[in-house]
Amino acid sequence: MSTATLAHEHEHHGPPTGLKRWLFSTNHKDIGTMYLVFALTMLFFGGASAMLIRAELFMPGLQLLEPDLYNNLVTNHALIMIFGAVMPAAAGLANWMIPLMIGAPDMALPRMNNLSFWILPAAGTMLILSFVVPFFPEGGSQINTGWTLYPPLSIQVGMSMDFLIFAIHLLGISSVLASINIIVTIFNMRAPGMRMMEMPIFVWTWLVTAFLLILVVPVLAGGVTMLLFDRHFGTSFFNAAGGGDPVLFQHLFWFFGHPEVYILILPSMGVLASVIPTFARKPLFGYKSLVGAMLAIATIGMVVWAHHQYTIGMSLGAVSYFMIGTIIISIPVGLMIFNFIATMWRGSMTFETPMLFAVGIILMFTFGGLTGVMLAVVPADMQYHDSMFVVAHFHYVLMPGAVFGLFAGVFYWLPKWTGHMYDERLAKTFFWVNVISFNVTFFPQHFLGLAGMPRRIVDYNMMFTEFNVVSSIGALVFGLSHLLLLYIIIKTIRGGQQANSRVWEGARGLEWELPSPPPFHSWTVAPALKG
Amino acid sequence: MSPVNDPELRRRNVRTAWLLAAFVLFMFLSSVPFWRGLFRFAVGGGG
Numbered sequence: 001m002s003t004a005t006l007a008h009e010h011e012h013h014g015p016p017t018g019l020k021r022w023l024f025s026t027n028h029k030d031i032g033t034m035y036l037v038f039a040l041t042m043l044f045f046g047g048a049s050a051m052l053i054r055a056e057l058f059m060p061g062l063q064l065l066e067p068d069l070y071n072n073l074v075t076n077h078a079l080i081m082i083f084g085a086v087m088p089a090a091a092g093l094a095n096w097m098i099p100l101m102i103g104a105p106d107m108a109l110p111r112m113n114n115l116s117f118w119i120l121p122a123a124g125t126m127l128i129l130s131f132v133v134p135f136f137p138e139g140g141s142q143i144n145t146g147w148t149l150y151p152p153l154s155i156q157v158g159m160s161m162d163f164l165i166f167a168i169h170l171l172g173i174s175s176v177l178a179s180i181n182i183i184v185t186i187f188n189m190r191a192p193g194m195r196m197m198e199m200p201i202f203v204w205t206w207l208v209t210a211f212l213l214i215l216v217v218p219v220l221a222g223g224v225t226m227l228l229f230d231r232h233f234g235t236s237f238f239n240a241a242g243g244g245d246p247v248l249f250q251h252l253f254w255f256f257g258h259p260e261v262y263i264l265i266l267p268s269m270g271v272l273a274s275v276i277p278t279f280a281r282k283p284l285f286g287y288k289s290l291v292g293a294m295l296a297i298a299t300i301g302m303v304v305w306a307h308h309q310y311t312i313g314m315s316l317g318a319v320s321y322f323m324i325g326t327i328i329i330s331i332p333v334g335l336m337i338f339n340f341i342a343t344m345w346r347g348s349m350t351f352e353t354p355m356l357f358a359v360g361i362i363l364m365f366t367f368g369g370l371t372g373v374m375l376a377v378v379p380a381d382m383q384y385h386d387s388m389f390v391v392a393h394f395h396y397v398l399m400p401g402a403v404f405g406l407f408a409g410v411f412y413w414l415p416k417w418t419g420h421m422y423d424e425r426l427a428k429t430f431f432w433v434n435v436i437s438f439n440v441t442f443f444p445q446h447f448l449g450l451a452g453m454p455r456r457i458v459d460y461n462m463m464f465t466e467f468n469v470v471s472s473i474g475a476l477v478f479g480l481s482h483l484l485l486l487y488i489i490i491k492t493i494r495g496g497q498q499a500n501s502r503v504w505e506g507a508r509g510l511e512w513e514l515p516s517p518p519p520f521h522s523w524t525v526a527p528a529l530k531g
Numbered sequence: 532m533s534p535v536n537d538p539e540l541r542r543r544n545v546r547t548a549w550l551l552a553a554f555v556l557f558m559f560l561s562s563v564p565f566w567r568g569l570f571r572f573a574v575g576g577g578g
Contacts, residue, residue, distance in 0.1 A: 109544060109548055180551045183551060188540065188547060218555050222559055222562030252562065
């Protein structure tokens with residue numbers, strides 16, 4: 001950091017104190033922290049619901065849960081994890097890191113940044129209320145639709161569905177406001193001389209993600225608004241009796257739902273693009289091709305949504321188009337993976353926790369991608385559809401592709417955020433327990449699906465017992481392992497070995513020019529970029 | 532003047548944000564007729 005920057009920063013006031021600091025914060029670091037804390041909290045809610053689901057499936061027959069409650073848990077687990085945990089965590093990393101990486105003093109619209117965050121707790125409360133409401137007198141039936149909210153079932157559910165629709169509207173508003181802020185920040189706030197093709201890949205991934213969000217979230221909002229109208233205002237968008245068609249909702253939902261997968265994955269790929277060069281001690285291989293691959297993924301990902309709906313009876317031409325398009329996506333995704341491996345090739349690699357996660361992600365995400373190609377093939381999908389194979393597939397895509405990437409990012413930047421090194425031994429223990437138990441949980445589900453066990457079913461045939469027992473034991477360990485993550489984070493915040501500004505020997509980028517932790521107001525004088 | 536307080540930059544930020552917000556509104560409002568039209572086209576066999 002230049003002396004001029006330091007001198008300027010000392011002129012500024014420090015952070016406000018008490019509750020006001022958090023309620024009225026317009027500081028990107030504070031808001032980033034709040035996003036991350038919120039995401040971690042929701043991770044435990046979503047994780048608890050997953051552990052209840054797996055506890056019920058430990059043995060055939062009904063043990064703990066009524067069928068409707070089981071379905072409600074399945075619905076809420078997905079929505080909480082996607083909208084409450086993964087997206088806010090990625091937004092937390094974006095808030096913290098994008099201004100630091102591009103040499104901006106803050107986000108472009110700091111007050112809107114505050115609003116984007118504070119909508120989230122309200123939305124999270126509505127989401128949890130949608131789960132709780134049916135337990136009250138006159139609370140209506142439980143939400144048994146799954147996260148896809150397909151009509152006609154979603155039209156018949158009680159008032160908890162209205163809470164859920166309102167929660168989705170709020171979550172959508174929060175995401176769109178945050179996306180607009182991120183795009184404006186990247187376009188207008190870069191340090192003088194930083195061209196688009198010189199931005200860190202993490203910033204690029206968020207630019208693409210933010211554009212995807214503003215393209216698809218309004219369509220979901222339109223879909224659930226139409227659903228709300230069908231429920232309460234006598235319209236028949238999705239009601240066959242009134243001339244509508246429930247399949248229309250599926251198109252609206254998946255036009256959002258499929259790009260949502262890339263929305264969840266891309267920021268984590270950006271983390272990998274930061275972590276791998278650092279611990280391989282080599283520059284990133286193929287910067288331009290990575291940017292191109294991301295743009296290709298976003299573009300093609302927007303036009304292949306109906307591969308989630310092969311079984312609805314589309315024309316041969318339509319399913320052929322969606323099958324070919326889906327398989328084509330594996331090319332840019334494969335290119336990204338190739339670039340990460342090529343970055344490691346002949347590098348001086350060390351395996352600190354972020355790098356362990358990066359290597360694990362490459363292996364497991366590729367595996368999830370391969371089962372995705374299987375599912376993209378129409379005749380095969382007709383067999384796998386709505387089976388546990390699909391559950392195994394998307395958990396192999398989303399856990400390594402999104403969640404483990406966020407873990408890698410947290411461990412990579414935690415010393416920068418807190419000024420303390422985390423406990424490497426504990427973190428590596430967390431990695432191994434987490435990754436092994438993840439595989440114990442989800443790998444057997446491939447076999448369950450191939451053998452014919454349907455998903456979203458509270459009870460199952462005796463023949464599926466063994467693999468379900470293994471999967472549930474894995475899930476118990478997997479869920480509990482996150483308590484270790486919580487402990488490591490709290491321990492790091494409270495103290496530990498002092499981290500220097502360039503925490504990792506191989507780290508490159510503007511964020512490492514600032515002290516650890518960075519001052520409350522950073523880059524108040526734009527950094528001078530080296531040529 | 533630091534970039535945080537530069538009025539010209541603030542105006543540019545707000546302008547870009549409004550432009551993006553207008554795009555979001557367009558996506559929201561057009562989603563209903565667009566998807567209904569596309570759906571009719573699809574079930575009508577493209578005719």
